[in-house]
Amino acid sequence: xxxxxxxxxxxxxxxxxxxxxxxxxxxxxxxxxxxxxxxxxxxxxxxxxxxxxxxxxxxxxxxxxxxxxxxxxxxxxxxxxxxxxxxxxxxxxxxxxxxxxxxxxxxxxxxxxxxxxxxxxxxxxxxxxxxxxxxxxxxxxxxxxxxxxxxxxxxxxxxxxxxxxxxxxxxxxxxxxxxxxxxxxxxxxxxxxxxxxxxxxxxxxxxxxxxxxxxxxxxxxxxxxxxxxxxxxxxxxxxxxxxxxxxxxxxxxxxxxxxxxxxxxxxxxxxxxxxxxxxxxxxxxxxxxxxxxxxxxxxxxxxxxxxxxxxxxxxxxxxxxxxxxxxxxxxxxxxxxxxx
Numbered sequence: 001x002x003x004x005x006x007x008x009x010x011x012x013x014x015x016x017x018x019x020x021x022x023x024x025x026x027x028x029x030x031x032x033x034x035x036x037x038x039x040x041x042x043x044x045x046x047x048x049x050x051x052x053x054x055x056x057x058x059x060x061x062x063x064x065x066x067x068x069x070x071x072x073x074x075x076x077x078x079x080x081x082x083x084x085x086x087x088x089x090x091x092x093x094x095x096x097x098x099x100x101x102x103x104x105x106x107x108x109x110x111x112x113x114x115x116x117x118x119x120x121x122x123x124x125x126x127x128x129x130x131x132x133x134x135x136x137x138x139x140x141x142x143x144x145x146x147x148x149x150x151x152x153x154x155x156x157x158x159x160x161x162x163x164x165x166x167x168x169x170x171x172x173x174x175x176x177x178x179x180x181x182x183x184x185x186x187x188x189x190x191x192x193x194x195x196x197x198x199x200x201x202x203x204x205x206x207x208x209x210x211x212x213x214x215x216x217x218x219x220x221x222x223x224x225x226x227x228x229x230x231x232x233x234x235x236x237x238x239x240x241x242x243x244x245x246x247x248x249x250x251x252x253x254x255x256x257x258x259x260x261x262x263x264x265x266x267x268x269x270x271x272x273x274x275x276x277x278x279x280x281x282x283x284x285x286x287x288x289x290x291x292x293x294x295x296x297x298x299x300x301x302x303x304x305x306x307x308x309x310x311x312x313x314x315x316x317x318x319x320x321x322x323x324x325x326x327x328x329x330x331x332x333x334x335x336x337x338x339x340x
Contacts, residue, residue: 018050022057025156030129033156037131040148055148058155065154066268069175071165071201072185077211077251078164081185083119084251088261089160090127097129097153098122099146100164129158147178147288176204177287180280181267183260184208186228188221203235206267207244209260214250221248241270306335 016024016032021039024032040051070085072078082098089096098119122128131149146163153161165175176182184205208228213221228246238244245263249256271277301307314331317323323331 018053018057021050021054022155025054025058025152026061028157030156033129033152034131036152037145037149040145040152051148055151058151061155063154063157065158066160066181066264067150067163067179068160068264069163069165069179069182070185071175071182072211073187073190076185076187078185079119080251081209081211081249082162082164083122084254084257085260086119086122086125086128086162088257090122090125092261094159095127095129095157096122096160096162097156097158098131098162098164099149099153100130100132101146129153129156146175147284147291150178178284180271180277181206181264183264185211186224187211188213188217188224190224202231204238205232205244206238206242207260207263208232208246209249209256210246211249211251213248214253214255218248239271239276241274242267301336304336306338307332310335 016035021032021036025036036051036054039047040055042048042051070078070082079100082100086096086098100119119130123130150161150163161179163175163179182201182204184201184207186208188210210221210224210228225246225248232244232246247256247259247263249260251257268277271280302311311332314323314328318325318328
């Protein structure tokens with residue numbers, strides 16, 4: 001699409017061109033940013049082409065935004081914690097974008113929770129941009145388009161990008177391919193969960209915050225802190241010069257919130273000084289390249305007319321044990337390659 005042209009979508013709705021969208025994003029227009037994220041989430045081919053042109057332009061704008069992933073089991077109080085941490089970040093004079101991944105219904109693919117409703121104080125702040133995104137059952141705890149949304153938020157000039165994930169277990173390591181720091185939220189008394197999670201999320205955590213550590217929970221929280229510190233010492237170091245701390249927090253009373261932010265700031269200072277962040281960003285771009293390629297290949301494969309016509313038959317043969325899954329896959333690949 002050419003730069004200065006105006007396009008009108010069916011029904012007479014104004015459809016801004018790539019140049020207008022990119023300009024709006026880079027000037028910090030929140031409405032344009034929201035529309036661009038909607039565009040990258042669309043499954044329509046014409047939207048995909050336009051989204052890729054916008055992303056190409058936005059990637060050229062280099063920023064020093066801090067990318068932070070916040071994960072933890074459901075019930076750990078992620079949204080309440082993020083609101084408290086977000087207030088602290090804004091009070092430090094920084095702007096904040098929150099990409100909050102909502103669990104979504106497998107049937108309707110619709111979002112169950114409304115993050116803006118759950119973060120009332122932050123929603124009212126002009127320095128914060130909150131974008132709830134349905135995970136659509138995607139296993140990584142993040143939406144497939146989350147990385148692209150991060151790129152757009154950075155181009156819009158946000159200083160800190162927080163990605164709140166669903167909290168679905170070991171597959172959550174995928175968020176580690178798109179952020180620079182992972183904060184794991186755990187409830188007091190959840191030390192017995194350590195065996196189940198330490199091989200996955202514990203290994204990618206750069207810090208652990210024990211939430212709801214106030215009142216009657218404070219004693220249990222102190223025990224949990226010691227358990228998590230012991231578990232971290234047993235794990236291989238994610239970064240040679242960084243020992244993930246365990247911090248007691250309460251979004252209700254504000255305990256530990258400033259300490260968490262100071263810790264994150266210290267981490268970024270250390271990683272920048274050692275050029276680790278720059279190398280990490282390169283690895284993230286490489287991962288994004290192959291993720292997008294993977295999506296494109298899958299789309300091309302399943303939209304192939306020969307695959308569409310033979311898929312059901314081969315699937316039935318596999319279900320009836322007339323064909324092994326391996327032979328079935330080979331047959332589909334042979335069908336796909338025949339037309340190429």
